[in-house]
Amino acid sequence: MPSSLNRRRIETAIAALVAIAAGIVGIATREASRSLGPKFIKVDRLARLKEPVYLTQPPGPGSQLYVVQRQGTVRVLAPDRLLPRPFLKISDLVKQSGGGADGGMTSIAFPPDYARSGQFYVAYTDHGDRLVVARYSRSAANPLVADRASGQAVLTVPESRPERHGGFITFGPDGYLYIGTGDGSPPGDPSEVAQDPAQLRGKILRINPAIPGSAEIWASGLGDPRRISFDRSSHSVAIADVGDQRYEEIEYLPIDKARGANFGWPAYDGFVVLRGGLPRKQATFPAIAFPRRRGCAVIGGYLVRDPRLTRIRGRELNGSYLYGVRCSGKLFAFRPRPGRRAGKLRSFRFRFRNLTSLGVDNSGRVYVLTLKGPHRHGKPTLGSVFRLVPVRQEL
Secondary structure: OHHHHHHHHHHHHHHHHHHHHHHHHHHHHHHHHOOEEEEEEEEEEEEEEOOEEEEEOOOOOOOOEEEEEOOOEEEEEOOOOEOOOOOEEOHHHOOEOOOOOOEOEEEEEOOOOHHHHOEEEEEEEOOOOEEEEEEEEEOOOOOOOEEEEEEEEEEEEEOOOOOOOEEEEEEOOOOOEEEEEOOOOOOOOOOOHHHOOOOOOOEEEEEOOOOOOOOEEEEEOOOOEEEEEEEOOOOEEEEEEOOOOOEEEEEEEEHHHHOOOEOOOOOEEOOEEOOOOOOHHHOOOOOEEEEOOOOOOEEEEEEOOOHHHOOEOOOOOOOOEEEEEOOOOEEEEEOOOOOOOOOOOEEEEEEOOOEEEEEEOOOOOEEEEEOOOOEEOOEEOOEEEEEEEEEEEEO
């Protein structure tokens, strides 16, 4: 009897395994027969926080993202979770001024040797309405916390008014630190500081980190450059220049032609004469310029290099330059033709209320930041960090 019972148990177990195997095969067959539809883009919200204005990732290993908040704080996303302790907090040194995301802390930049040196740079407007670029070091005890006491200003640019300071910083392919400075002038730059080689305002500056005080004028004739992005594959650079008269601009050209370029402001605005006095052959004109309306500042972006964002239905994104417009909250893209006007623009269905910045990480993934959310009970809600991700629909 025991032998017969064991045999039945074995036969029952074998039958169950056969049924499971058949089920698995059936599922696999059905999955294989499914037809995947076209690929679309959606957005995932990663975090909510107060007034985020910039996102980047240090070079080298690690998955941390660093988010600049306008009031003077830098937070860490690791990997997709906002850490409670700030990386850096210097709110007492920072003045928030102007409308939208103008003023306050604007950006953070990590040098190529950050993993070894632990040094990084931030840009902000101080209480004297000066644009300050300062160098800090991360803490020896905790790599996700900065040593506030290590702060040292490497460049200070006096400004005549609290708006149009620029303030974007980034490291170029040559390992130098690039700084965008606004004209800091009344509308139309009546004193033409952007054209004055004795002024650091209205320029792209370049600093050799190994030589303190080595700022040189790399390019001139800009009004309020708030984003500079280098594409190492195509050896090109894009500069988003926020207007104050007729046009918003994006300059896009080879890096070697950008050095020493005069982008025309305020002699020209977009492609048209504003004040004149500069021969057209001496000016470098934008890839695109679109009419300015109140609150419609251009949100400069990046040449997309995310392999996940290929073959997007109707909106091929990989290899295109992506940017936004603040007032509409919309994103646009164009295929760059360095040194020439851009071709056809493409728009996307997304609308981001209070759009303030675009970001990119080391793997090419693209992020969208909003300054704040809709008002509730008369007060604005927190801003957000989103990431563009692909999704396929099953047919």
